[in-house]
Amino acid sequence: MAADADNPQRRVPSVDAMLKPLAGAVSRWGHGQVAEQVRSVLSQLRAEISGGASPGVDLPSLCAQVEAALEAREVASLRPVLNLTGTVLHTNLGRASLPAQAIAAVAKVAGTPSNLEFDLDSGQRGKRDSHVEGLICELTGAEAATVVNNNAAAVLLVLNTLAMNREVPVSRGELVEIGGSFRIPEVMQRSNCTLVEVGATNRTHLKDFRQAISEHTALLMKVHTSNFRVEGFTSVVDESELAQLAHEHDLPLVVDLGSGSLVDFAALGLPDEPTAAQSIANGVDIITFSGDKLLGGPQSGLIAGRRDLIEQINANPLKRALRLDKMTLAALAEVLKLYRNPQTLLQELPTLRQLTRPLADIQEQARRLQSAVAALMGPVFEVSVTDCASQIGSGALPVENIPSAALRITPCDAEEARLRELSSSLRHLPLPIVGRLHKGSLWLDLRCLSADADLLDALQPLAEPSA
Numbered sequence: 342m343a344a345d346a347d348n349p350q351r352r353v354p355s356v357d358a359m360l361k362p363l364a365g366a367v368s369r370w371g372h373g374q375v376a377e378q379v380r381s382v383l384s385q386l387r388a389e390i391s392g393g394a395s396p397g398v399d400l401p402s403l404c405a406q407v408e409a410a411l412e413a414r415e416v417a418s419l420r421p422v423l424n425l426t427g428t429v430l431h432t433n434l435g436r437a438s439l440p441a442q443a444i445a446a447v448a449k450v451a452g453t454p455s456n457l458e459f460d461l462d463s464g465q466r467g468k469r470d471s472h473v474e475g476l477i478c479e480l481t482g483a484e485a486a487t488v489v490n491n492n493a494a495a496v497l498l499v500l501n502t503l504a505m506n507r508e509v510p511v512s513r514g515e516l517v518e519i520g521g522s523f524r525i526p527e528v529m530q531r532s533n534c535t536l537v538e539v540g541a542t543n544r545t546h547l548k549d550f551r552q553a554i555s556e557h558t559a560l561l562m563k564v565h566t567s568n569f570r571v572e573g574f575t576s577v578v579d580e581s582e583l584a585q586l587a588h589e590h591d592l593p594l595v596v597d598l599g600s601g602s603l604v605d606f607a608a609l610g611l612p613d614e615p616t617a618a619q620s621i622a623n624g625v626d627i628i629t630f631s632g633d634k635l636l637g638g639p640q641s642g643l644i645a646g647r648r649d650l651i652e653q654i655n656a657n658p659l660k661r662a663l664r665l666d667k668m669t670l671a672a673l674a675e676v677l678k679l680y681r682n683p684q685t686l687l688q689e690l691p692t693l694r695q696l697t698r699p700l701a702d703i704q705e706q707a708r709r710l711q712s713a714v715a716a717l718m719g720p721v722f723e724v725s726v727t728d729c730a731s732q733i734g735s736g737a738l739p740v741e742n743i744p745s746a747a748l749r750i751t752p753c754d755a756e757e758a759r760l761r762e763l764s765s766s767l768r769h770l771p772l773p774i775v776g777r778l779h780k781g782s783l784w785l786d787l788r789c790l791s792a793d794a795d796l797l798d799a800l801q802p803l804a805e806p807s808a
């Protein structure tokens with residue numbers, strides 16, 4: 342047995358000895374958190390000594406370790422990134438960015454009581470959906486509307502309300518899966534209704550639906566094939582014909598529009614996308630669509646259509662579980678209000694501004710930034726300006742691309758490892774930059790870059806020697 346005095350473990354300071362110089366940290370983070378980090382640093386030190394190492398044990402550097410660990414815990418997990426992927430509505434990057442008006446409205450109601458469910462005229466209980474229902478009706482032509490957590494929730498709630506324990510015919514060409522976990526057949530199952538597949542993958546006719554209708558049928562359903570396209574020998578049933586067939590049998594027609602749009606995309610020079618108003622005009626009884634796809638608002642699901650059906654939907658106990666919170670309602674109302682003025686909409690709503698940004702503007706920005714970015718990248722990379730193709734994203738119009746321009750960063754030695762390292766170091770910047778690895782280069786599609794300085798400031802830490 343070694344003499345106690347020679348035992349290197351004895352050089353490890355006590356928790357109390359560490360806490361004294363950490364008084365400042367204790368007043369900022371509280372005793373509990375600091376003591377926990379101290380114990381963790383000390384136990385690591387003991388483990389290193391047991392492993393035969395002889396690490397330094399000076400108090401100031403151990404305290405600095407504790408403080409660094411506490412600082413690191415403070416960094417928010419959810420934080421902004423620069424989306425230069427070229428996918429405007431990137432689901433993994435939070436889809437639509439909100440306009441300033443919506444952000445201000447969120448801030449207004451977040452920290453104070455509001456009339457969320459309180460009717461200021463009568464002094465009685467009000468309805469939270471009342472803050473957006475009128476706007477949705479005005480913009481879609483629907484009689485009534487309600488809102489929930491997202492479009493997946495909207496579809497679930499509509500089916501569970503209107504088709505529980507009954508059958509729902511859907512075309513085989515529309516049994517889509519949206520991003521992993523949302524699949525029409527599985528949502529049907531969870532809504533407690535029975536999917537009746539009609540037609541074939543590539544062709545479905547009105548008579549297929551007619552044959553599928555029985556006394557067990559609850560409604561007819563159409564799903565927008567958001568993220569794929571069947572090409573070649575194809576045929577889909579026209580929405581207004583399907584509405585007519587449904588109504589002949591006293592059944593509602595429900596359409597999951599997916600993205601859904603409140604403006605005519607073709608008129609904006611973008612790929613065509615069905616509008617909510619067209620579907621209502623075609624006689625669809627209930628439409629559902631996302632708030633944070635082409636609409637450009639907060640995550641939410643909009644349900645609009647016949648008043649009697651909306652009333653049934655609102656009476657479903659699941660509605661409570663899927664309802665929107667006050668901050669989302671505040672943001673959604675402001676976004677919808679922007680649609681009242683088509684002249685300013687494209688400038689004020691980030692999603693539409695980004696989608697309609699002229700190619701020449703993006704190309705010019707790329708040329709302006711090229712040399713500054715090249716200087717920051719250093720001599721091992723080549724930075725060129727090149728045309729590319731942006732995508733709308735979120736399953737909207739997957740096939741169509743929008744011409745755009747990118748800074749293409751290529752390792753001079755064509756080393757794949759160097760490219761991955763670059764991509765990783767950009768993701769670890771204080772404002773992470775997310776680009777796209779493609780054909781041996783990192784592509785920074787500038788469509789969503791509003792100001793040159795946003796990119797240059799984000800890259801600046803690369804120029805500073807790391808501490």
Ligand SMILES: *Cc1c(COP(=O)(O)O)cnc(C)c1O
Pocket residue numbers: 491492493494496517519523564565566567568597598599600630631632633641642735736
């Ligand atoms: C995106 C999409 C959904 C899911 O919408 P979320 O708002 O993401 O929940 C459902 N159906 C279709 C057709 C879609 O495109």
